[in-house]
Amino acid sequence: MRYTIVTETYPPEVNGVALTVRELERGLRARGHEVEVVRPRQHRRDRPADGELLTAGALLPFYSGLRFGLPSVARLRRHWRRQRPDAIYIATEGPLGWSAMRAAKALGIPVASGFHTRFDHYMRDYAAQWMQPVALAWMRRFHNRSAATLVPTLELRTELNGLGFDNVVHLPRAVDTRRFDPGHRDEALRARWGLKPDGLAVTYVGRMAAEKNLDLAIRAFRALQELRPDARFIWVGEGPELGGIREANPDFIYCGMQRGEALAHHFASADLFLFPSLSETFGNVTLEAMASGVATVAYRYGAAAEHLMHGVHGAAIALHDEEAFIDAACRLSLEDASRRDMGGNARRAVQPLRPAQVAADFDAVLQGIALRRSHADVHAALA
Template identity: 30%
Template structure:
């Protein structure tokens, strides 16, 4: 059997891979048409790689109108609207002119950021072309199913995810708690942490704006409970609403500030008619909304990291979160906020009431949040990804060379004595 190994894998000294610029092919289900946490991280990564003279080609579904200006070179792949969540697209694989562009690019590494059919197609091509593939874990698809009456598919999804992630050299989880869960579920033979950073020059307590609060009808004495994120069921919106109604019925002084857009906005406005909805915000406007709040409330059980929680921490807010992956790596119970059993609405309400009624402790926890956020620096985090890439390539090359040597040793030709 013939084994094709890229020429540089054998000919070039392995140490050479440590110095030269790399060519990375990145595959994502969304790169520029919906702004969310994974997309922010991937665009940050591509921007950093290009600053380091890396050559990056991104393959993703696109829409007629991009939501924002993306980093790097983007190749559109065929796609269709995702059933039940039409704002997202489902990639239909790699073929035709898209495959030709990918082949001509001659990547050193495939970074697959989505385990859908686009990711599966990329994984198959990586195997066929003998290119190392790594994957980053962004979405807990198996936890979404219960919100869309599809729990029947959970076993199949988990089985497929095991196959997919175990086929990659590395799997990058955004935090320790998510990495532990992946490893515990046998999803990935080498699970590593690719954390997230926060821009503290934008997100910080100095962005608090009393005038802005007043334009929204918020007085100096009002305690603002903030929520930031996509307005979708899997963000824990039912628990959020039930908790707020619980404290409303007990006359606890508060204002609700909801930042974000999504398919559940209309229903959420009907359920929380007193809440203030700002719609989608970004940059300084988003930073102002965080810092002008007093408590950050994130009841999502589906986070893989929690970018919004980190931004709230950098803005000096105490955080009330679900005791689940992502939040568990950011919030230390009783130090910079509280972690609550995910579906325990009475405990959420009691804890939120305690936070509202205790300004001194709220301030102390907010200061702790701000200090803890200083650990999350984008430059050092993204630089570690380049090291991970190089290590993945090196280990793959060594494995291919070992396999080739083993095959050669099994096919030693017999020696014929010409004198016989």
């Protein structure tokens, strides 16, 4: 089969959408399919790799480091007339995503879309609550033009069904347990963080932005630090909030963006992972921490609702209960043996999750919409 993936973010950009899209692409290729990626040019010297089509892009306002694709309907339509895919997956709802949707519709190519980002929730985090209904309506209009909207959790599928989204399909996520492994724990790295062998490394991994609710992580750490003065807070990632956090908290350890094996070492070298975000559709880092054998405190939705068992793998906190989040972080900071057991339990819980199975399920969705379109064309020809 010939598939096309359209996305407005892609590695080396580091965020959940970019990394998830790349894994889906690799999974399809591993299954023997021809895959094209359509994405914006990320910088002036960016050149397409084999199987890529680059389009014009621009920096995303108020969100440094990320870009969006400019409208490209005519170009995509010409390109897909020459090289017609059997099905298209559109991962983002920006101008490039809308262009792909319109071009595919004009050519009769079946489309699946991915619900990766809660733009409606972002409106709240960026002090534009009045825009939430507008953002939701815009997202619903976009996704309801596709033959299937893929979501990572059953909880989100139920929510979107109730909000008027059609054809919502659950596509579970997985984690690479060979990459994220407790065996990558690095005592030399911990020593560079200023930790003694029995010290407590608390970590946050992810984008440092307003929608990540990072003030709660800071308050939770300050509370547990009163109980564990040997604790250090390790921050892995970048983002627009980093400067302010660094200025207000010069004692934290800032490791910047980490990738590949280095990221795996940073995860496995931690003792407790705090993830206070309330704006995720999933939260891949939750699975990565669990696979790394690290007890986790997170709100009970997304990946945590699907995979993090409260009291067994860490703490899964009821939404918006900040006091419970802080209390759980403090409690786990004091219970060294219990916390280590939780990390081991978490590792075992995610080991059955296989990226190859996600690729097979994704392939089945795309083949399904392609087959339905083919049958519809046959019936139309015979009518």
